[in-house]
Amino acid sequence: MPGEVTALASSSVSVHVMWRADTAVAAFEVYRGDVKVLDVTGGRHMVDVGGLAPGTAYSFTVRARDRAGNVSAASAAVPATTLSVAEGERVPPSAPGNARGQAQGPGAAVLVWDAAADDVGVTAYDVRQGGVRVHSVAGDRTTAVVTGLRPGTDYSFTVIARDAADNSSPESNAVRVLTEQGAPDGRSTAPGGLTATPRVAEDGTYLDLSWTPPVVDGTVAAYEVYLDGRFLTTVIWGANPPTGTAQYSLPLGDAPPAAHALKIRARLPDGKWGDFSAERTVAPAGP
Known part of the structure; x- marks a missing residue:
């Protein structure tokens, strides 16, 4: 059962829910009253619950779920009341x-x-x-x-x-x-198993990419793609970033098929970019 659950009403329409868990789990389930509103991957211990009404009292609980689908008892319920918006409140705060x-x-x-x-x-x-x-x-x-x-x-x-x-x-x-020096945990921050398959379609040339996200304490929602040693683009997932194999079709425009070197890296939950994957050399695709 998740512990130390807190709920912070930081706006008129959302509440920030945080918790602590002592064991690794597959996911957390966040409930508003008796209704499950969000699933959160096991490495994350906070989430924003949006779509709420201003000046309204709510109650939140969190449950842990393992990979077999077993769900823990609910945490202690924590209350939070969304803020009321003053009429005409349009001026942002000054910088801290x-x-x-x-x-x-x-x-x-x-x-x-x-x-x-x-x-x-x-x-x-x-x-x-x-x-x-x-x-x-x-x-x-x-x-x-x-x-x-x-x-x-x-x-x-x-x-x-x-x-x-x-x-x-x-x-x-x-x-x-x-941060102070300490013993590393042995986990690599580089995406693994990167593959890149050339494909020529009617609308242009593509590289169909596949990789495994790094195992980190949180969700990886963004990756940088480097082609031939140069930054090309950032791939960003909005909702439901992949936790298993990730796939993405990289458009290369109308350029004819050519050989390329490709590597990627993930933006980690602490905001830092992780290590690069192993570089892959891609042979030209046929028509």
Whole structure:
């Protein structure tokens, strides 16, 4: 059963639900009252529940599910009331000021900042790393502990403030933190089993890609593709990123079939880009 479940109403239409789990599971099920609203992959311990009504009380629970489909008992229910939006609240908060931080061991960082100002009130602060939100805290807090980081790694964090209408402030100054050295966990951050099959269709030339996402503490939703040593494009999944084999047809336009070298890398849940996959050499495709 997931523990330490918390629910933070950071806007008028959404609630940020977080929890702790001591064992690896396939997925978490998030419930609003008696209704399951989201499935979350086992490496993630937070999610935003959206589509809610302003100024409304809700209750949330979380269950863990293993690969055989067994589901745990529900966590303790936690209440959260979405915020009411003041009429005419359109002005975003100011940027949080004087952001600073330091490492807390090999896998965490402590961040502190000065409060932002808003015409009505700040309701939440989001911590970003590499353009990815990695943590959120309530608007009356000006400190956060970011976990799930890698040992001996240089990170750059920024903080933004939000109000009840979900207006976002500019980013704070960047905070660089170098985590302490520690024993690696032996897991590779590189995508595995990359294959690339050329294909010529009526509308152009394609490379049909297939790979296995790296095993990390969270969901991988974006990959960078490099062709012949140069960055080509970013592949981003919105909803339901693949946790098993990922597949993508890479369009190469009207260029005739040619030999290529191809590699990819994943954006990890901590906002950093992981290691490159093994480079694959692709032979030209026939018509």
